[in-house]
Structures are given as C-alpha cells and as structure tokens.
Amino acid sequence: MHFDSANDGVAAASEAVNLLRDKGYLMSGDLVIVTQGDVMSTVGSTNTTRILTVE
Known part of the structure; x- marks a missing residue:
C-alpha cells in the first residue's frame, strides 16, 4: 500500500485497515x-x- 507522508497518520492507518x-x-x-x-x-x-477496531 502506498503511503503519502503528507496525509494524516490516523487516516492512513484507517485506509490500511479497510x-x-x-x-x-x-x-x-x-x-x-x-x-x-x-x-x-x-x-x-x-x-x-x-488500537483500531475494524468496522
């Protein structure tokens, strides 16, 4: 998965989980x-x- 360091860390983590x-x-x-x-x-x-919960 590509990670753009300009993005928010929480958003990037959520995208990875999704x-x-x-x-x-x-x-x-x-x-x-x-x-x-x-x-x-x-x-x-x-x-x-x-710690994220998968939706």
Missing part, C-alpha cells in the same frame, strides 16, 4: 495494533501506537 478488511484478512470487530512514527525514514522514530 484495505485488509476488503481483501478478507480482517473481519468487522477485529482489533488491530498500528505503530507509526512522526519522522519518515528515520530508524527509531516510532512514537505512536493505536
């Missing part, structure tokens, strides 16, 4: 842990963890 649901890897009600960082291409910059 794509995985649409492809049958996730089902409605599943919980997904998403980790991401604020700085692209920097090792060790992961500073955000989200």
Whole structure:
C-alpha cells in the first residue's frame, strides 16, 4: 500500500485497515495494533501506537 507522508497518520492507518478488511484478512470487530512514527525514514522514530477496531 502506498503511503503519502503528507496525509494524516490516523487516516492512513484507517485506509490500511479497510484495505485488509476488503481483501478478507480482517473481519468487522477485529482489533488491530498500528505503530507509526512522526519522522519518515528515520530508524527509531516510532512514537505512536493505536488500537483500531475494524468496522
């Protein structure tokens, strides 16, 4: 999945979850842990963890 760093991180995570649901890897009600960082291409910059519920 292409990620545009200009987009909001929450929106990007939601799009990824929706794509995985649409492809049958996730089902409605599943919980997904998403980790991401604020700085692209920097090792060790992961500073955000989200738990999303698949709709």
